[in-house]
Amino acid sequence: MTALLHVDMDQFVAAVEILRRPELRGRPVVVGGAGDPTARRQVVSTASYEARAFGVHSGMPLRRAAQLCPEAVFLPTDPAAYGEASERVMAVLRRFPVDVEVWGWDEAFVGGDIADPEALAAELKAAVFAETGLTCAIGIGDNKLQAKMAARFAKPGGIHRLTTAGWMAVMGERPAADLWGIGPKTSRKLDELGLHTVAQLAAAPEADLVDRFGPRQAAWLPVVAAGGGDTQINTEPWVARSRSRENTYAEDLSDLDVISREVAAMARALTAEVVADGREITHVAVKVRYVSFFTPTREMKLRSGPTTDPEAVEQAAVSLLAKFEWRRPVRLLGVRVNLAMPD
DNA sequence: TCTGGGGTCCTAGGACCC
DNA sequence: TCTGGGGTCCTAGGACCC
Numbered sequence: 001m002t003a004l005l006h007v008d009m010d011q012f013v014a015a016v017e018i019l020r021r022p023e024l025r026g027r028p029v030v031v032g033g034a035g036d037p038t039a040r041r042q043v044v045s046t047a048s049y050e051a052r053a054f055g056v057h058s059g060m061p062l063r064r065a066a067q068l069c070p071e072a073v074f075l076p077t078d079p080a081a082y083g084e085a086s087e088r089v090m091a092v093l094r095r096f097p098v099d100v101e102v103w104g105w106d107e108a109f110v111g112g113d114i115a116d117p118e119a120l121a122a123e124l125k126a127a128v129f130a131e132t133g134l135t136c137a138i139g140i141g142d143n144k145l146q147a148k149m150a151a152r153f154a155k156p157g158g159i160h161r162l163t164t165a166g167w168m169a170v171m172g173e174r175p176a177a178d179l180w181g182i183g184p185k186t187s188r189k190l191d192e193l194g195l196h197t198v199a200q201l202a203a204a205p206e207a208d209l210v211d212r213f214g215p216r217q218a219a220w221l222p223v224v225a226a227g228g229g230d231t232q233i234n235t236e237p238w239v240a241r242s243r244s245r246e247n248t249y250a251e252d253l254s255d256l257d258v259i260s261r262e263v264a265a266m267a268r269a270l271t272a273e274v275v276a277d278g279r280e281i282t283h284v285a286v287k288v289r290y291v292s293f294f295t296p297t298r299e300m301k302l303r304s305g306p307t308t309d310p311e312a313v314e315q316a317a318v319s320l321l322a323k324f325e326w327r328r329p330v331r332l333l334g335v336r337v338n339l340a341m342p343d
Numbered sequence: 344t345c346t347g348g349g350g351t352c353c354t355a356g357g358a359c360c361c
Numbered sequence: 362t363c364t365g366g367g368g369t370c371c372t373a374g375g376a377c378c379c
Contacts, residue, residue, distance in 0.1 A: 033347075043347045058379085063344050077348095104350090104379050183377050214354070241351070248347060285372095293346070299372060332347090 003161070004111040004231065005121055006139040006147035007093065007128075010156040012106035013046035016085045017075050019133050024048075028072040030056055030065050035076035037066035041248045041331070045077050049156065082106075088132050093124060099233040109144055111233035121159045145229030148180050167227030172199035179224055186221075189213070201225035239341065243274055244285075246334030252291055254329045260318055266335040267317035271310040280306035280340040284316040288324050289332035298323040299336075306340040313337065 009015065013031050018024045028051035033042025044065050047056040054069035065072065086105040093100045093108055098120070101109040114120055121138040129135055139150030140161035147162075149171070154160035162170060171178070176198055177187035189212055195201045202225035209218035223229070245266045253259050263286060274281060285299035298320045302312065317335050 040344090041347075045347080059347075061345070061347090067344070106379080181377070185376060216353075242349090244349060246348060283372095297373070301371070334348090336349095 002111075002114055003117040003140050003142060004109060004114070004144065004147050004233065005117060005124070006141070006144070006151045007108045007110060007124060008137050008139065008148075008151040008155065009089065009106035010135045010137060011046060011048055012085075012134070013077070013082055014048040014051075015134050016082055017078075018048065019085075020081075024073055026050065028054060028056070028069050029075065030062070030069070030072045031075045031077055032062050032065075033076065035074045037062050037072075037074045039063075040250050047072075085132065085134065089128055089134060089136075092128050092131050096120070096124065096127075099235050101233045101235060102238065109147065109233055111231070118159060118161065125157075125159070143227075143229035143231045145180055145224060146227055149178075162227070164227055168199060168202070171227065172197065172202075174198050176201045176225065181224060182221075186213075186217075190221075198225045240279075240339060241341070242336055242338045243270055244334060244336035245270055246287060246332060248289070248332045249330075252329035252331055253333070256321070256326055259326075259330065259333060260321060262333050263317050263321060263335060264314045266333070267314040267337075268310045270335055270337050271308070271313045274337060274339060275308045275310075279342075280308055281313055281337045282306050282340050283338035284313055284320065285336040285338075286317055286320040286324075287332070287334035287336070288330050289334075290328045290330050292328065293331075295332070296324065297334075 014029045017029060017031055029048040030044055030051050031046045032044040033039055039062060042062045044056060044058055044060045044062060046058060051069055051072050056065045056069050062074065082105050090100065090102050090108060093110060098110045098112040098114065103109060117140045121140060125136055125138055135157045137151050137154035137157055138159045139147045139154050141147035141150050142164045146167065150160045150162040174197065176182055176190050176195060179198060190201060193208065193212060195204055202222055204222055206218050206222065209221055213221065267284065271281065281302065283299055283301050285297050287295065287297045289295040300316060300320060302316060304312065307313065
């Protein structure tokens with residue numbers, strides 16, 4: 001069985017910022033929101049390793065991060081810069097005689113005819129650093145799951161290999177929640193069934209899982225726990241199935257006219273973006289988060305068929321507002337459009 | 344110092360038709 | 362005077378990932 005690699009950039013967003021501000025190297029850096037540590041309702045996108053040492057992590061409110069690490073440098077997120085840096089990294093990987101499957105900004109699977117995976121990993125790492133100034137960890141495995149998990153052991157900046165033969169010795173006693181694809185909800189359900197470790201889940205009869213998880217997940221869970229997984233590297237360019245905008249407001253909204261205008265503006269902006277990409281819109285969805293954090297969504301298929309007409313999309317989005325209750329203020333509004341898949 | 348933003352995929356229930 | 366299934370479309374929600 002030929003190995004495949006998972007390339008995972010180290011603290012990617014923070015690393016891109018440090019690259020253009022070398023004086024920040026070695027300091028705690030927190031990237032998130034507009035970069036204002038006093039702002040409400042904004043969270044950490046990425047913390048540098050130095051900031052993580054203070055307990056700062058992704059998803060944490062910026063104000064909490066500032067409390068834990070007052071000396072940190074706070075920076076606004078700059079998605080365009082991260083996208084460009086990502087392109088440079090992926091271009092380096094693609095120059096090697098391998099198949100590359102891009103996975104978000106800062107990750108990629110690498111496969112193909114790989115004779116010596118450790119040697120290839122070392123070459124990739126060196127080339128990425130030489131040409132972009134960014135470091136990465138590389139995991140090697142017999143499939144994507146193993147490579148992805150191996151990259152965690154390799155972080156930061158190392159190379160680590162997992163194999164089917166060695167999987168259980170390394171992973172068996174770890175919590176099932178460590179596995180890629182098992183989040184907090186699934187992990188809690190597994191705990192309730194007495195399945196706490198990877199080894200226990202791997203040995204669980206599918207019949208014991210079906211009631212709790214349904215047939216598909218019940219079949220999949222023990223396979224993942226045993227270190228099984230997909231080996232297919234998909235080199236096709238990414239084609240988005242949907243695009244969305246959402247905004248959490250620093251101050252709650254109650255006025256339906258204001259809400260309506262906000263939703264209309266998001267719908268128009270989204271339409272402009274996807275039309276610029278040559279895509280057509282099939283469905284429109286609106287998301288509302290009340291102050292209670294209850295977050296319903298309402299969605300509709302456009303009856304007139306796939307469209308590029310901003311008027312139609314705006315009108316659909318605004319019409320969906322009638323399906324919500326407006327007794328309580330809202331903290332978030334969002335619009336999503338589903339896209340027709342090209343042939 | 345209450346809880347971001349942008350995605351994907353799966354499931355489940357109701358409507359409707361045969 | 363009541364009983365089926367199956368199949369597909371549509372919408373809502375849940376879970377997970379980065």
